[in-house]
Amino acid sequence: MSRTRRGLGLAAVLAVAAGGVWAVVPSASAADAPRITAVTGVAEGATLSGTARIEAQTSGQVDRVEFALAGPSAVRWTERQTPYHFMGNTGATVTGWNAAEAKEGAYTLAVRAVGQAGAAERTVKFTVRHTATEPDDDQPTPPAPNPPAPSPSASAPAPGSNAANPSVSNGVATFTASRTIDKFTVPNSWSQIVIDAGVTLKGNFVIPENRTAALTIAGKNAETSVVTGNGPHTKDFTQAGVSTEASIKLTLRNYTSLNPRFYHMHAKKSQLLVSGMRYIDDRDEYHNNSDGFSGGANSVIENTFIDTWDDSVKLYNGDLTIRNTTILHNGNGAPIQMAWGDYGHGTATIDGLTVISNSTKHYNQGVFSWAGGTKADSRTIKIVGNGLTRKVNPGMKEGPLYVFKDGVKNKTTRIEGGVCSVLRSTAANTVQGTNTSGNQVVVTGCR
Structure with missing residues (x-):
């Protein structure tokens, strides 16, 4: 297969990524419920042309604030510590979002505060317009500054260097x-x-x-x-x-x-x-x-x-969380790889993962794969809500969901939660390689 920009253009990719599932934990206490008290730095209906220093102000118990900008230029950003600035900050220095580098048009910024007791969301709509300053004919045009010359050395400059x-x-x-x-x-x-x-x-x-x-x-x-x-x-x-x-x-x-x-x-x-x-x-x-x-x-x-x-994500070295992420499942490698031998451990919590099959021929690995090892072992995948979405790019064939490669033995893939019809192991979606034995997929708590 010739490898052009196989499948999704950027706009389509961002649209798919935006389709991830945001799980909301039922409210445990009204006092603990996260709230967004204000979004500063941009007003509803405003027109932006420069840098906007946008901050979400919150109350209640907040674990993180998710910013999702939709429009001609799409951006997602997550902050886990106050102050919750879109595009982050370093101490008192706020990076800000530079509208001058974005495409013109209408935008919507969704701001979502998430905590153990639930979630709250606000949206702000605004427009980006690039304004050009007319030159003053009475003043001479200053020469353009020379760009800094690239450093010929790959080593880091000494502290305090100019x-x-x-x-x-x-x-x-x-x-x-x-x-x-x-x-x-x-x-x-x-x-x-x-x-x-x-x-x-x-x-x-x-x-x-x-x-x-x-x-x-x-x-x-x-x-x-x-x-x-x-x-x-x-x-x-x-x-x-x-x-x-x-x-x-x-x-x-x-x-x-x-x-x-x-x-x-x-x-x-x-x-x-x-x-x-x-x-x-x-x-x-x-x-x-x-x-x-x-x-x-x-x-x-x-x-x-x-x-x-x-392999896109390796579940080798301990627990991890995958949230609002899109992976193209290409012909080589696994979106989620358990191990290439008898080593590793960990549980993956999936809260909004889209996997898109993207090969016209065959797949060496499944969405969830064991590539090696013979000792008894298991990995657990916890699905939050719908959690996992599978799609197939136009003209491509669907990849397998579970694969145990040649020689793999005594491995268990445990799936907790999700939709039973999507995650249940079947002859059509599970591949057992040659010289394999004792491997299984166990799905519990699905609906």
Whole structure:
């Protein structure tokens, strides 16, 4: 199969991703119920042309605030700590949403506060218009400033350096122009890496194993802030798009990881918050290991799109939550991979996952797959509400739901909740490879 932008255009992808199920826990207490008391920074019916610093003000017990912007440019963003700013903040510095970089037109911003006792939502409608300032004919036109020259070195600038790209202030390093970073070792003094809109970094980030402080890597535009591989495929974890052996809290959000030399991200000991990401591989199929998500215990992946040529999410290193995420099920790799041997553990909670079959030929893996091992083991998938949605791209064949690869024995896939007719194991949706035995799918609590 020739690999064009196989299947969904971006607008369709965002529409599918927006279709995830938001589960609402029944109210336990009126006093605990989350409430949105105000949305500041944008007024109903306003016209925006610059940066809007939008904040959701809340009361009650709030676990997170989800922002979903619909319109000519679609954005999803989740905040877990106050203040709840759309597009986040670093201390007193608020990133804001830059309307000047968005397409003109009508927008609706849905703001949703979620807690253990329920959820509350408000919407704000506004318009984006780009205004041009007429030149003053009586004043000379100043010459355009020269852009900063890319640094010839891939090493990080020393603390306090005046290097323009990246610029570093109070631990926040901002890449302002495209450049080659090669294998870039992140200084321990950096707390955040920001990738400007329209900036492509060619290389990868390596986080030292001795790091103990949390780190955030964030783009200003999920489509145009890009980290891409700078060479051919290699089986080398230090060449993953983001790689670390450190046990830290690591936040990755709002940028595109494109064609990494190995995994998109490898951080099996870190607690990961992956939000608003785009993991994409558009190279020839089957000829690379571009696995998507490999994080540690209690990780979260949300509002994310994965279209890659190997396993999308690995359930190896502890419990994780998948929320409002879309995965293209390509011919190679599993959307959810349990293990390639006798190792690993964890439960995946699925709260709004759309899996789209995207191969005309065959599938090496199922939506939920065991690829290796013979010792007795199990993984649990908890479905919240409808939780899991399956679709098939036009002209493609539907992939299997469950696969136990050749030689796999004594493995159990446990499904809790969801819709019975979708999740029940049948001869049509379950593949047992050659020389397999003792494998089973157990579905409980479905409806």
